[in-house]
Amino acid sequence: MVESLRKPFADQLEEIRNELVRMAGVLIEAIPRCTEALLASDLAAAQEIIDADDVLDDASLALEHHCHQLLALQQPTAGDLRAIMAALTINYEIERSGDLVENIAKAMRRVYGTEFGPRLRGLIAQMSEEATRLMRFAVDAYADGNSGLAAALDDIDDRLDRLNHQCLAMIVGEEGPEMGEMASRVQLALIARYYERIGDHAVNIGERVRYMVDGWRPPQSEEATAESRAGSTAGTDGGGSGG
């Protein structure tokens, strides 16, 4: 058993990890609740979700401050340094995903009164499930230091990307006019896009977990960028897990 000679510092690192997992838990619960409110056109529930995001924002600022303190005062190295650097970026990904959930709730108010057909409802429910599942995997990978699971997220995210494309095709296709005015359709497209972006943030968390566990970094060369551009599916999603 390896013990730290710097027990208080080790305890604080543990605290940061627990706090981040707790924040992720709040986010993971918020995604399906938000979808429920959206599909039920429940304005009160949407307002609750919008208000709840402030809690996540505050927690994120507090966590950032905590990481900053440890960097300034404890001179972390090696695995400890990577853990703090990873926590800082994962914190951002979670906070940003929380904003996207809030965006969905706000967009729902703008499409209030629009009838969603059964196919669109099904697609939205599936996107919500996928986004929740991806985020749950990402946080599990973080909590367990599981770089294998973290590395798999990019592939798992493909399904959410496909659902997003299906959703967009429906909105601009023959069924589009049945969804009401152009303004409503734009909001629906944005809603789909918000779910898809949550998946991208989960993939980003996976990359940070790999960095934390193995020191792995995404390839930076121009070829790698070109390759990922060529590899990403064409369309309006604006590109992969880039963030």
Next chain:
Amino acid sequence: MTAVTDATAAAESEAFPPDVVFRVKDLDCYYGSHRAVRYVTMDVREREITAMIGPSGCGKTTVLRCFNRMNDLIEGARATGTLLFRGVNLYDSRVDPVEVRRRVGMVFQKPNPFPKSIFDNVAYGPRIAGAVPKRELPDIVEASLRRAALFDEVKDRLKDSAIGLSGGQQQRLCIARAIATSPDVLLMDEPCSALDPISTAHIEELMHTLKEEYTIVIVTHNMQQAARISDRTAFYTAEVDSETNVRYGLLVEFDTTEKIFSNPSDERTENYVTGRFG
């Protein structure tokens, strides 16, 4: 250093990479029959700062003292394995240890100026080397003091005793004294451990400048210092021989300093730099 003239050595020397100052391979250091340091393999590169870190008794100072054969002065001390300096076997019987120490200078943990004037301290090496005309001494002293970032502080009192200088100034004087003989390499054995943070910062800044002209090997207990100043870091640790129950030091990992402090390969390195033990 005395030239080793036989054909094999010359061939070795030709093939030797010009940017490698010391090549250490499977070096073991003995004190009497005790094999105190084992399995040391590392290259010290030109115009880099190489740091050696590790807990007490891990052998880092012993290895440092091999680089200018200071261990010769300890009875019963010897080294086996390969230690090449610019391609030449440092422990070859034809190599003159005094010449080695002129080319490989050393700065110690505690500043140790001679009880002489500031000028005489710096002029000491060139004087006993005897190769310098007397009239050139003032220039050499000034140049050395300037390189050691001390000249402006002492230029009006070069005839004063060196003992009157502050600890940090004394250490910079020792560095000036070490570089006055135009060495190739500077060895530093915990050069800042007796100094306050400001003097430490002066020495670290100085090392950064000296790196442009010299190759530096430093032993330090201060891991953050190694992280701040060095290009490569060697991590040593102490283990207990399972047969004889005697402690010995060994080199665990040698890599770029960034790698050692951000993502070391060996778990023992990780535990040491993050302050864990197991």
